[in-house]
Amino acid sequence: MMNELLSIMQLKLFIKPKLKLLLMKKIVKLSFIIAMLLSFVNLSWGQQRIISGQVTDENEVGLPGATIIEKSTTNGTVSDVNGNYSIAISEDAEVLKFSFVGMESQEVVLGSSNTYNVQLKASSIGLDEVVAVGYGTMKKRDLTGAVSSVKSDELVRANPLSAESALQGQVAGVVITKENSRPGAGYDINIRGLNSISYSNEPLVVIDGIMDGDMNSLNPSDIQTIDILKDASSTAIYGSRGANGVVIITTKKGKEGKPTITYDGYVGIKTPAHLPDMQTAEEWYQASRVDRAELGYSLNNYWTETEQYNVDNGKYVNWIDEVTEPGVQTSHTVSLSGGDSYVKYYGSLGYLQEDGNLIYTGYKRYNLNASMDAKINKFIKVGFSTKYRYSQQDLGSSESLRSAYRARPTGVMYYDDVVNPTDREINWNGYAVWMGMADSQVINPLVEAHPDNYQTQMLTSDFIGNTFIQLNPVKGLSIKSSFSARMLNDRKGEYRGTLTKSQKTSRDPVAMYDTRIFSTYTWDNIVNYNRTFGIHKINATAGQSIYKRKEERSEMDVENLSYNSLWYGMGNAATVKKHNTSLTERTLSSFMGRFVYDLNNKYLLTLTGRYDGASQLAEGHKWDFFPSVAFAWRAGEESFIKSIETISSLKLRASYGIVGNAAVSPYITQASVTVTPYSFGDTPTQGYYPSNLADKFLGWEKSKEINLGVDFGLFNNRISGSVEWYKRNTDDLIYKQKVPQSTGFNEAITNIGEVQNNGIEAVLNTVNVNKGGFKWSTNLNFAANRNEVISIGSDEIKQDIGSGLFVGQPIDANYYLEFDGIWQLDEEELAASYGQIPGTVKVVDQNKDGVISNDDDRIVLGSRSPDWTMGVTNRFEYKNFDFSFLVYTSQGVQYYNNMLRGTMGEIGSGRYNALNLDYWMPDNPINDYYTVGGRNPYRNAINYQDASYIRVKDITLGYTCTKQFAERLKMKNLRVYTQVINPLVFHNFDGMDPEFNSGVYNDDVPSVTFLFGIKCSF
Secondary structure (H helix, E strand, C coil): CHHHHHHHHHHHHHHCCCCCHHHHHHHHHHHHHHHHHHHHHHHCCCCEEEEEEEEECCCCCECCCCEEEECCCCCEEECCCCCEEEEEEECCCCEEEEECCCECCEEEECCCCCECCEECCECCCCCCCEEECCCCEEEHHHCCCCEEEEEHHHHHCCCCCCHHHHHCCCCCCEEEEECCCCCCCCEEEEECCCCCCCCCCCCEEEECCECCCCHHHCCHHHEEEEEEECCHHHHHHHHHHHCCCEEEEEECCCCCEEEEEEEEEEEEEEEECCCCCECCHHHHHHHHHHHHHHCCCCCCCCCCHHHHHHHHCCCCCCHHHHHECCEEEEEEEEEEEEECCCEEEEEEEEEEEEECCECCCEEEEEEEEEEEEEECCCCEEEEEEEEEEEEEEECCCCCHHHHHHHCCCCCCCCHHHCCCHHHHHCCCCCCHHHHCCCCCCCCCHHHHHCCCCEEEEEEEEEEEEEEEEEECCCCCEEEEEEEEEEEEEEEEEEEECCCCCCCCCCCCCEEEEEEEEEEEEEEEEEEEEEEEECCEEEEEEEEEEEEEEEEEEEEEEEECCCCCCCCCCHHHCCEEEEEEEEEEEEEEEEEEEEEEEEECCCEEEEEEEEEEEECCCCCCCCEEEEEEEEEEECHHHCHHHHCCCCEEEEEEEEEEEEEEECCCCCCCCCCCEEEEEEEECCEEEEEEEECCCCCCCCCCEEEEEEEEEEEEEECCCCEEEEEEEEEEEEECCEEEEECCHHHCCCEEEEECCEEEEEEEEEEEEEEEEEECCEEEEEEEEEEEEEEEEEECCCCCCCEEHHHCEEECCCCCEEEECCEEEECCHHHHHHHHHCCCCCCCEEECCCCCCCCCCHHHHCEEEEECCCCEEEEEEEEEEECCEEEEEEEEEEECCEEECHHHHCHHHCCCCCCCCCECCCCCECCECCCCCCCCCCCCCCHHHHHEEECCEEEEEEEEEEEECCHHHHHHCCCCEEEEEEEEEEEEEEECCCCCCHHHHHCCHHHCCCEEEEEEEEEEEC
16 A cells, blocks of 8 residues: 555656645645555554655655665655655664655665665666767667667676677677687677678777777777667768768776776686587498498598597597686776766776687787776866776687598507507608598697697787867856877787608798777867757757878788797798788868757757768769758657656657768779789889779768657556668679770779668667566567668679679678488489489579570578577576576578588588588488588589578576675675576577587688676775
8 A cells, every 4th residue: 555655656756747836745744644654554563663764766866756675574664855754663674665756766875874865767668868879879768760779787797708708699770799719809880780881880989988999909808888870860970981880888987976986797607608519430430431432432541550449449439528628717807986076987807818729729818997087177077088908819720620520530549559550651741541531631639739739829918098088168068179099009929840741741830910099089079059948958969070090000921930939030941932011091181060959858950961072082072061960759748648657758750861981991093003023034023013903983882761760658667669661772883894804904993782781679678577576677679681682883784703693682692502402212303304313412404495504593591691680688686596598589581501611511521520410321212411522513502591690699697796785895895796608599500500500611610608706896
């Protein structure tokens, strides 16, 4: 009864905020008296304790009518008109729960104090949370475009190694794929489909105002929020930089209060998992010696007594196990923050170690972060932020894992294990024979992987910094000038000794040494005016920006090193194979403006424009203007909507905008020359030849996008979410067009063609259960996108097979013969008409002419981009325990299976090991995979496979210690947790985890990680 009374009282105050102050005071006073009487009745039988304080909002304004309840009882009270409260509780009470309509509830663990001031935040629907929108911030309730936000707690919940991995499965319309599973590897990010055919589709990353940031360089623990601008209206303020979407990262800053030290760390084991099932010695022998012979095919002449002995005695070598091993994964971050009303500061130091599961590989990263904001007086504010990352990536051998897949399991690892002394004499320098083969394509993987023989190492030093001064001369007006810079230096060294595949155990060592100096700076000057005049609210932004990027490279390859000097003694090499340096520079000058108008807190209009000039485009085509317009209607503020009790909030949005892309290499509009050696009589010399066709009219690639959206909250925001529909057409594509060989060139870069992306996105947040101290909430995000080539330059051209483009199909279409099963024994006559026999791959004769040809029978089979993706996060809380897990799925994607493409798909070849797949035999007439041996002209058709998968990305169980226990340890708070990352993946893809097929199979060792972590503050 008490709770119902308080809820009704709060609801009326919330729905009718303009009630006269006198009436509100009387209601609050009456409710306060009733609550105190009920509290007295509840507690009159036992010992009492009086707790008091104030409940405020995020602006430290007192909240009248906030509910304060002793947890697990009906004893409660409400705050007065100024937010003050006083409650009598039982002596053994441990927790008070504070709540207010439209705000997030908060539980306070009671200590020895009798005074608790509580600040409530905006409710989980986040209407009042602030998001970054480019050159400024805006409340979520004021947004008119498509913007998704991920906060710090959601980012670090699963202990991601990088910010990119944290976003995977958490943002609708954002597809994130890991490049490979090597430690320290980055991710490919795609927002709302592919726009560009020939150039990058990566979004712009802005870190604290610094352009061209690298998400992989950040310590996720330092990130406060990641805001993703998806539609053209949101990204238009970045003009040409926002063609593929914008990822804005805001790192943590100091907060007013006493100095706080926070430690966040974990340690765990990362172990190989989800690896392909390779043949054992018995399985390889059956396929390559027994079944092959049964079908009448010749056997591999190279077969040793040692191999036969191993097969007869059930012995074999699992080469994958030999070159992989568990590794340590650990991270530690210590931060210090604090400040007062004038100066706020934040600093952190982080360390990450990720051991590779391929032997002799690993990654270490050190992060340093510091920032400070200072208010000089009420007119001037200054600040800076700096971030530094140093990392070492040891990549080991690029061949050892591939050799481990290929090496026959019938062999032995070591020379002394060879059974027959004669076998020891039949060898290829004593290495290949141990694995049961004399083949120069495979060397013993353990020899190849050893650091004395093969090393690849990347060192990276990355500094980014930002400083600003902001003037506030009059109310509502701010003038901000900021300067941002980035300096990145990386060095890649590679050494291959004599005992490696490339050197074939007979050639002298080789080494490569590549360095890069990458630097950028951005100078922004922004004026903002934000005022409210009655029912009119305006926010106007105007600015000017200058951006410059410079990249220097140096590359050197040498051969015939006299000794193992790695890449440090290249001057001792007998042969310099390559020595090159280069410099590229580009600049961008911009003028931008944004005007936001709010009428009566219901109708929102946003106008944005940016005028960009890019140095790399052709003269006369460098400058262009990119506008957008967006409108939103807060329908939930209308009286006829407010009268519907089930609807808590409702907003409708519509936008249209144009953005540009100039992501081409500098100097591409100019004809360049390449050096070529030749002989002038008996004298060697060098000449020059033109290396490209220049396009003097190369201009902007433009994307025009319409976006319709609705944001909603139901049942007092127990259910909330959003739905988006968009259509984006990108035309004047900067395209590498194939040209006739008679021109002397293979391609020319020009503006032609058009691509369209259209799709839907949906986000749903629900509080499924919230009762008796138990809470279960779910976040679901769904996205479906259709990518389509609209034009390839003219209406007459419908396909460009050389470039893999087809009108009406996705940019990344797979084009080949269609797999139609395996020829069976009762189809022998029909198979023969196509020049095939039972057991081989059957493909579809598309035009039914009795002949299989590339010209007439190849079709578009599928796309390398998913039809739809979905992520579901469930969170459970019970008292001090929390449990969560994330499931992510990618559906409708098709890959050309890299494992089958290689020799691992050639079952029964008699040469290398292969995947352990069920294959056709006369007594096993399946339609899944072809038979061993023989001529099989269309075998590649079977390699195009559905790469859809469902992944349990992480599972976390945590416990937050009581405040009393933390205080005994001299801490403010303490949380411990355990976690498993990537425990399960479900798919029908032959071989390994299909997500990693995007890389090269000799780089990939999928893994599962088990962690234990602690987070505490002092």
